[in-house]
Each structure stands twice: as C-alpha cells, then as structure tokens.
Amino acid sequence: MNKKYFYTTLLGLIIFIFSFSLIMVDKNYSKISIQTSANATSLSNKKIGWGIKREDNHAQPDLGKQNKELINKYEGYCLGNPDKKYIYLTFDEGYEAGYTAKLLDTLKQNNVKAAFFLTAHYLNTSQDLVKRMIDEGHTIGNHIPNNSMYQKIKMSKS
Numbered sequence: 001m002n003k004k005y006f007y008t009t010l011l012g013l014i015i016f017i018f019s020f021s022l023i024m025v026d027k028n029y030s031k032i033s034i035q036t037s038a039n040a041t042s043l044s045n046k047k048i049g050w051g052i053k054r055e056d057n058h059a060q061p062d063l064g065k066q067n068k069e070l071i072n073k074y075e076g077y078c079l080g081n082p083d084k085k086y087i088y089l090t091f092d093e094g095y096e097a098g099y100t101a102k103l104l105d106t107l108k109q110n111n112v113k114a115a116f117f118l119t120a121h122y123l124n125t126s127q128d129l130v131k132r133m134i135d136e137g138h139t140i141g142n143h144i145p146n147n148s149m150y151q152k153i154k155m156s157k158s
Contacts, residue, residue: 060079060082061079063078088115089112089113089115090114090115091103091114091115091116091117092117092143093116093118093119093122093126093143094119094121094143096122096125096126096129100129104136107136107138113136113138114138114139115139115140116130116133116138116141117141117142118130118140118141118143119143119144
C-alpha cells in the first residue's frame with residue numbers, strides 16, 4: 001500500500017470521526033435544559049430600601065414586611081430568635097490596619113466565632129487572613145466598598 005494513500009485515508013477518517021463527534025455533541029446540547037429558580041422576565045426590579053426601624057426597650061428591630069418576605073423566600077438570616085440570648089459578632093473588613101491577626105487570636109483563645117464582611121480589596125490584599133478566618137470556622141460575607149453604592153445602583157429591564 002502506498003504511504004501517501006495510507007496517510008490521506010487516515011487523515012480523512014480522523015476528520016470524519018471528529019466531524020461526527022461534533023454533530024452528536026451539538027445534538028445532545030440542544031436537548032439539555034437548565035432549571036433556574038426564576039427566569040429574567042419574572043424578576044422584579046422594584047427598589048426596596050434596606051434598613052431597620054429601631055424599637056424601644058431593646059426589642060428586635062422591625063425589618064419591614066417586604067424585607068421579611070425576601071429573607072424568608074431565599075432562606076436568609078437576619079435576626080436571631082428573640083427568646084434566646086445570643087450576641088452576634090460581626091466585623092467589616094475594608095482594609096487591614098494591623099489588628100485582625102490579634103483579633104483572630106483573641107477569638108480563637110475564647111472559642112468564639114464571628115462573621116467577617118469583606119470588601120473585594122480586603123479579599124485581594126489580605127488572603128492569608130481570609131484563609132485563617134475560614135480555617136478557624138468564621139463566617140465570611142460580602143461587603144460593598146461603601147454604603148452609598150446602593151443609592152447609585154440603577155436597575156433596568158433588558
């Protein structure tokens with residue numbers, strides 16, 4: 001058999017198999033559907049203010065009806081059980097001023113867990129401390145760079 005004929009046939013066979021594979025993959029992808037919790041047309045872009053109304057006598061604050069509904073709908077956490085006496089320690093971490101390592105030492109020595117709300121800047125510049133927070137069992141949350149950002153966000157339908 002001629003080598004040129006052999007290699008030409010082999011190349012043709014490889015191209016055929018590759019093309020057939022692509023056709024089969026494309027057919028399978030067209031059958032895949034992804035279930036989402038909501039489609040874009042059902043999402044609301046209504047602005048809802050976030051805040052709390054302080055109550056007298058150290059009672060839990062009122063979140064407002066819409067905020068309570070959203071928290072319940074998405075199984076979020078906001079207020080603890082009013083019948084149980086807990087203190088939740090939360091820290092906003094926008095930049096590292098040299099105190100976080102000592103704070104983590106104190107929390108660890110006293111077997112206390114806290115929630116740390118981190119800005120992207122903090123996450124990118126203090127990765128060793130963030131890893132330590134996670135390793136020691138603390139909760140990590142997202143924090144925007146500044147609270148005035150909420151007022152600047154514009155929601156639009158696309």
